[in-house]
Amino acid sequence: MTDTETDKTDTETTTPMRTDGGDPQDAIDAQGKRRREELDDRIFEHSAGDEQEGIPFVGAGPGNPRLLTVAGKELLEAADLVVHAGSLVNSELLDEYCAHAELVNSVGKDLEELIPLMRDAYEDGENVVRLHSGDPAIYGAALEQMDALEHEGVPTHFVPGVTSAFAASATLRTQLSLNEVSNHVAFTRPQGKTLTEAEDHISEFVEMGDVTTCIYLGTHAVRETMDRLLEDDHDPETPVAVIYHASWPDEDVIIGSVGDIADKVEEAGYRASALVVIGDAVTGAGYERSFLYGDWANRGSGSSDANDADAQANETETQAGDD
Numbered sequence: 001m002t003d004t005e006t007d008k009t010d011t012e013t014t015t016p017m018r019t020d021g022g023d024p025q026d027a028i029d030a031q032g033k034r035r036r037e038e039l040d041d042r043i044f045e046h047s048a049g050d051e052q053e054g055i056p057f058v059g060a061g062p063g064n065p066r067l068l069t070v071a072g073k074e075l076l077e078a079a080d081l082v083v084h085a086g087s088l089v090n091s092e093l094l095d096e097y098c099a100h101a102e103l104v105n106s107v108g109k110d111l112e113e114l115i116p117l118m119r120d121a122y123e124d125g126e127n128v129v130r131l132h133s134g135d136p137a138i139y140g141a142a143l144e145q146m147d148a149l150e151h152e153g154v155p156t157h158f159v160p161g162v163t164s165a166f167a168a169s170a171t172l173r174t175q176l177s178l179n180e181v182s183n184h185v186a187f188t189r190p191q192g193k194t195l196t197e198a199e200d201h202i203s204e205f206v207e208m209g210d211v212t213t214c215i216y217l218g219t220h221a222v223r224e225t226m227d228r229l230l231e232d233d234h235d236p237e238t239p240v241a242v243i244y245h246a247s248w249p250d251e252d253v254i255i256g257s258v259g260d261i262a263d264k265v266e267e268a269g270y271r272a273s274a275l276v277v278i279g280d281a282v283t284g285a286g287y288e289r290s291f292l293y294g295d296w297a298n299r300g301s302g303s304s305d306a307n308d309a310d311a312q313a314n315e316t317e318t319q320a321g322d323d
């Protein structure tokens with residue numbers, strides 16, 4: 001990963017690298033072309049969480065080893081080689097579940113190193129696990145590794161994990177979507193090396209008012225992000241929380257507003273590994289009771305498509321006697 005937030009500590013690399021995997025961009029392009037032309041049968045053959053052949057791309061969760069999925073734990077316990085995402089994966093988790101496996105830190109390694117490493121181990125009959133922080137599908141750059149491996153005949157699949165925004169909302173004891181407060185949730189990142197100014201939509205999400213904006217990879221840029229919001233005339237009192245190392249033993253929570261959070265984060269000295277949450281849902285205040293346990297519970301399912309999700313959820317919950 002090339003993000004400025006990524007910790008460059010690399011203490012556990014023990015495997016010599018081959019660099020004969022071909023150009024990964026060619027592999028990515030070829031896989032993309034294939035994907036556009038035909039659907040992958042495995043989409044219909046497997047569900048998330050199923051046992052599957054190949055190299056699993058496992059979400060380690062936010063940090064606390066207890067927040068790893070059961071599927072992830074089983075795969076790690078059976079692994080011979082675990083290629084992990086460095087400092088964003090809690091070493092406690094590696095100690096607990098991967099004590100017997102060879103560990104390779106992926107930080108600072110490019111695809112040219114990583115792909116032959118995983119391919120060769122897999123072809124030698126080893127159980128290989130690629131371990132990403134949180135969920136691999138959120139700012140994990142997993143698909144390019146998977147495409148490059150698949151292009152070389154090595155099957156891969158995702159094993160989801162708890163993304164850090166979910167750990168942050170649990171820590172804050174709130175919901176990211178909250179009736180009448182936040183109807184939408186945005187997972188986003190600020191402009192920088194990867195995103196241009198035009199691709200940074202944080203101000204637009206905040207402008208919408210009923211969005212909880214979860215900013216990944218933005219700890220080092222809290223001041224710039226808040227300054228931009230103030231320049232765009234957003235309310236300085238808009239709630240903001242910064243959760244450093246959500247679910248880790250040294251987790252820290254900083255609560256503030258668009259107007260004062262930058263000072264607080266700078267005072268705490270965090271430049272990486274925190275999630276920034278903007279919006280009224282941060283406080284968990286001001287919401288209204290939901291239809292689900294109100295009108296819908298009393299009236300049963302409605303007929304309109306727009307209400308299907310609520311109606312089905314209501315049906316299921318009611319059948320389960322959850323009320």
Ligand SMILES: C[S@@+](CC[C@H](N)C(=O)[O-])C[C@H]1O[C@@H](n2cnc3c(N)ncnc32)[C@H](O)[C@@H]1O
Pocket residue numbers: 001003005062063088132133134135136137138139140162163164165167215216217218219243244245246247248272273274275276
């Ligand atoms: C490369 S992204 C990976 C995100 C990860 N795939 C996920 O789903 O959480 C790294 C960023 O995720 C956020 N992050 C990851 N773990 C975190 C944690 N335990 N607490 C707070 N933020 C975290 C930080 O913003 C960090 O800069």
